[in-house]
Amino acid sequence: MADDPDAGTNGEIRYSLAHEGDEGEEGEAGDAALFAVDPYTGWVSTLAPLDREARPEHRLALLATDAGSPRRLARGTLVLRLLDYNDCPPAFAAPRHRAAVREDAAPGTVALRLAVTDADAAGAPLSFFVADGDPRARFQLRASGELYVARALDRELEPRYDLTVAASDGKFTATTKVLLDVLDVNDNPPYCLRHRYYARLPEDAANGTRVMTLETGDADEPSDAGLRYYLTGDAAHHFLIDKVRPRHELAGRARRPRRPGTDARVLQETGEVRVAARLDREQRAQYRLRAHAQDRERPDWECSSELQVALDDVNDNAPRFSTPTYSVTLPEDADIGTLVAKVHATDADLGENRLISYSFVEETSDVFELAADSGIITLRAALDRETQAEHRVLVRAQDAGRPPRSATATLRLTVADVNDNPPEFEYHQYRATVPELDAPGTEVLRVRATSRDSGVNADVYYSLVGGDDRDDFAVDRASGVLSVARPLDYERRQQYLLTVQAVDGGTPPLSDLATLNISVVDGNDNAPRFAQAQYGARVREDAGVGTRVLQLVADDADAGANARLSYSIARGDRDARFAIDADTGYLSVAGALDRETAPAYVLEVRARDHGLPALEASALVNIEVLDANDNPPLFAHSNYSAVVQEDRPLGHTILKFVVEDADAPPNAAPYTFDFQSGNEMGAFRLEQDGYLRSATRFNHRIKDRYVLQVRVFDNGTPPLYSDAWVYIRVIEESQYPPVVTPLEVVVNSYLDEFPGGIIGRVYASDRDAYDTLTYAIAAADGAPYPPTDLFEIDSSDGTLKAAPRLDVGEYRLNVTVDDGKFLGYAIVKVTVILISDEMLAQAIVVRFREVTDRDFILSHRKGFLRAVAEASDCEPGAVVIVSVQPSGEADEDEPGGRARRQVAQDLDVAFAVRAAAGFLPADALRRRLHAHLERLEERARLVVEELRRAVCGPCLHGACAERVQLQGAPRATAAEVFALVAPPHRLRARCACAAGYGGERCDRAPPACADCRAVAALAGDGYLQYRVERGAAAGARMPDDELTLSLRFRTRAERGTLLHAAGRVDYATLEVAEGYLQFRMELGAGPAAVRAAVPVADGEWHEARVERRGASMRLTVDRRSAQAQTPAPAALLDVRADRLLLGAQLARHAHAFAADQVRAATPCVYLILLYFKNTTSHFIFSIIIIFRKFSAISFHIG
8 A cells, every 4th residue: 555645636546566677676577477466456466376486485566656747656565475385295315325234233323314305395294214125124214314223134144225215294205215235244253165185286386386275265245355364384484375256256346345444455365375485395395284264353263274285306406426526646657447436426306307327528538437327437548647647527427307407526636656856946046135134033035946746755855055164044944945044244254155955755865956145235233433442632722613633533344334434423512612524533623612611522422324223333532622822810809908017027028919820831820920110119029929028128107108010921922911009008017916815626526537627716816907917836845746747727817627537635736826026826725535326325415595506615615514514423524515506407306396486596415424334324314404404504504495305206116216416527616715526416216126127117027037147149150239329418429538348259260340330430340350359440540450469269268358548549358458549639439320230340332421231250259348438528428238130149048
């Protein structure tokens, strides 16, 4: 319906449907043919049948127009929705369906879901049912279209169902075909159709050859798809078994889908028993196996069948000889027809395949004959070893198989020799060279001889039969190797012409000869040798560079390059002042010389050859540099000052000029002195000995000062000179005499071996300021000794010295002091006290605080002596002061935990107290002093720091003992009136071990022979080498001033060495020479020797003693002595070594200073006592002798 508010015709409405093409049309195409509208009422009606399944909805475009003018219209849309009506049957998605279900599927298992459609919108519900193909109602359908198992299935009874399924909506019914396969489940065991199988096949059947087919079955489907086949039995690996399936069945089932889990390889197996490995009837002729068919899913389900396979023989084996080679030996004179050998072969095949016949491979042999059936070989022709020593033929063995097989063997016939051919050398002349240095055993060459015979007849043996009378060479009997037998010497023989013989082993033996020409090649086995071991030469210090000094010549016994020498300077020319021509040996000046710097040179010149390895020799060249006058004489001072008293007589010595000239005579002294100025009046004169003397009497009132210019000339050409200035003052004459202070000196001589030296100083004073005092020792009345032999005094300062080896006792010296006018004198008392080891053993040490040794001697000594005497209940003269020294000098054994205060100011005094029976024991003396310390301090006016003790470690088998030891050179502690001369001391603590024990702590147990006496003895061909270790005075030299050697020996040899020590130049040797004992020594100034006039080469025991004191040597044999002196000046024995050889002497090498070879020629030595002393360094050396090398030594224990 439409409304129009207009009236009349303008309000009349007419209805219609809009057509296609009308403006604003919204209706769908074709609707005008289906519907119509009443133009007045507006009712819509259908013109044709409607179909909801084709078009469920229609949209109509309506128009409403009025009758006015102009016309007006309105548009509208009518939507018509059709209601459904069951006018369409249901329809399955497909006319046929296919599905599968396992035969063990449980009821309710869905086998297939069917899809059904119905065009009706809300039709009646569908119902499904099996219309056909399931008479036993195994399947049913649900309303949802699911086809499911309703009852148990059995594939073996019904493997497939062809069902007709229907679907109905109550009015219409639709059907479809369902093909349903029942899938097999492995629920049946396999079974074998036959119990036993038998087959034959040839042994050469190839791998894969079919043997037989097994017949098995299984109710499951497919019948054998789930089976596994295998073989068991001995050698079952020679066969394999595969599954088999009929070809049409395989083709038919190839398109069938596989069940999930089915192995594709199972469907591809062939199913036959086949050959799997190479067969060999000769190893196994028959097989008995068992074939198994096993359910793959149920291994316990299986069946088996027995298989028997027999192999037929094939000619697959060639004959085989009993040995590959038949070796036969026949003498070359064997008869024709002689049996040579019988060959034999076997064949592992059967029947005709094993029938064997024999033949030669090559039918050309005319020596042998072979029987084809038996294999017997006989000799057909005569043999000749020299023509053919060995025959080899191949023998064939062939079977009768098809095809035939064969094998070969070698017949080796050795023809035995008859000795009819001598050996022959390869060459009848051989040449070779051999170095002379080749060691014995070195191969030179190899000769070789062969014989045409064989066996022992061909064995060749070699020997030298001529040309070697010294047996320098040897030839190996079997190999023919010529080798060096003895050391060769090119210098003795350079060429050998040897004859070597080769002999065979036949009977009788045959031989051959050859000549060997051997040339010896020079080897560098001779060191160069200088014509002299030492050379001497002189050269002026002003010699120019290139000046020849001398020519050194060495020769070499070798030849060629081994004898070509080169010279060089090895040592002694650090500043390169000299050069030597490497070829000629001329030694020349290479740099400026200066005699004053180096007056002499000792060069070691080396001559080295050009051999390999090079050898060398050395010689010493002593070059003395001669002086040239290139240094002027020099005064000791450039300015001199002197004072002279006016009352001095003419010729009074004012001063002495000391002049030195670095040059040597005659370019130095004698000197010539002259005045250059200041002596115009002739008040002074100069002596040519350098003394300036007065030539007039001086008067200081007239002239009190002189200035002189003095010139000195040397004796050179031309003379050189220098000047000095002398300032002289003239004063009044002396008014007062000198005053001399008396002096007392105590000298402590340890073991009566005082080495000499300064013992004090005499003090004198003069009130005249410029007096010159002169000291001298005057003869003392009644003195049993000349004092100047034992003592000397310095004339200028009064220093007093004593000679060595001063005897114990008291000496009085009259010392005078002269001032030129007056003479003063005083007595010097020198007391030499013997310090013995007994005294030192009972000595103790006291330490005083803050006092010097000089203050103690001057101010506190007497009070100390009185205090000790009082404490010891003795006279002061019984107290002996052994040594005084500052406390810091020797405290090594003092306990380290104690702190010393102001060590440098404290003083240690070692002393002992004499008693009636020797000395007061140290412990008793120490106890008494402890009881009187206050009295000691009061008397000595000193503070006692301590009574010193030395401490040692634990002594396991002994007790700690302390002892005062003296060491070092004596020194003088001097004041104006008293002087003490004593060695320094040291307080030592050591373990005193019980009998038999040793070691620093008495911890070394006694040896088994602790109570025995052991003496080292030398047999006639032995020697001992000792190493000498020094004590406190260790240095580079052995003790040398004194030597004492005592020994007991016997010998029958006319020559032999007992003791030897040597340095570069110096040496000392005790030896037997020409049947007498002698002692030789060289100190650098020339050799000296002393020989005792007692024959000793008589085999008897002799006692000998050697003593050396400075330049004096004494040799005593069996209490008969001989003496000698060494050339002046007496020097030290400088051996510069730590070795003493007893019973041997060092032999020098070609090298100048290498001396370590030993020549031993030893008398029998039984007892040796050795003692050294060095007085220059004021030490007595303790010698520790340690075995270093020994040879042929016997130890006598008793």
